[in-house]
Amino acid sequence: QETGTWGLLGINSFMEEGHQYLICGNFEKAVGMYTKIIESSPDLPNPYLFRAIAYIKSAKNDLAIKDLEKLDQIKPNYYQCKLRWGIAEFNNNQAAKALTLFKAAEGLAKDDIEKVAISPWIQKCLSELGTNSPVALNNAAIMPSVAKTPEEIKQQSIFAGLDNCLLYTSPSPRDLSTSRMPSSA
Numbered sequence: 001q002e003t004g005t006w007g008l009l010g011i012n013s014f015m016e017e018g019h020q021y022l023i024c025g026n027f028e029k030a031v032g033m034y035t036k037i038i039e040s041s042p043d044l045p046n047p048y049l050f051r052a053i054a055y056i057k058s059a060k061n062d063l064a065i066k067d068l069e070k071l072d073q074i075k076p077n078y079y080q081c082k083l084r085w086g087i088a089e090f091n092n093n094q095a096a097k098a099l100t101l102f103k104a105a106e107g108l109a110k111d112d113i114e115k116v117a118i119s120p121w122i123q124k125c126l127s128e129l130g131t132n133s134p135v136a137l138n139n140a141a142i143m144p145s146v147a148k149t150p151e152e153i154k155q156q157s158i159f160a161g162l163d164n165c166l167l168y169t170s171p172s173p174r175d176l177s178t179s180r181m182p183s184s185a
Helices: 007-024 027-040 046-057 061-074 079-091 095-108 112-129 134-142 150-156
Strands: none
Touching: 007 027, 007 046, 027 046, 046 061, 046 079, 061 079, 079 095, 079 112, 095 112
16 A cells, blocks of 8 residues: 555554544544545545544544545445444434444444444434334344343353443533433443
8 A cells, every 4th residue: 555755654653643642532633643644645544544533532523424434435344434434423413324334334343342342332323213213113123132231241242241442432512411322231
């Protein structure tokens, strides 16, 4: 892959710095670092993913969706892209779109950890849509049963004891006023 004007070492340095800003909650600086990489090497997928995560965490879901659409063009059928895109759509009150993306991510999941981790998001979408919506009814017919208690989760998977820390995204202002985020089991 093309590595732009800085070469691989420079890109890795900017990625690492962006990750540090992201971890520390300085989303604006993280976006700046990932943007520098994208400007230099627009065909690299990871800067789009991490910039989208920074946008989601700073409640800029529309910008995140644009990055995730571009990422989907560069790297189709990528679990993390579909997952984060679903979160951004959900935060934008687009539960039907989010559900479609979460189901796509579920189909791309490499292991039980990813499948178990995404199920709370699918449940939230179905709850948001209501049991009588056409989208919910259609997905209920194809959706595997999802455990609701910690004991049921343990019976489904040896990985079920994991909490949702791998998927947790800081709540947007919309989420702070309601109980929309997945609860950790």
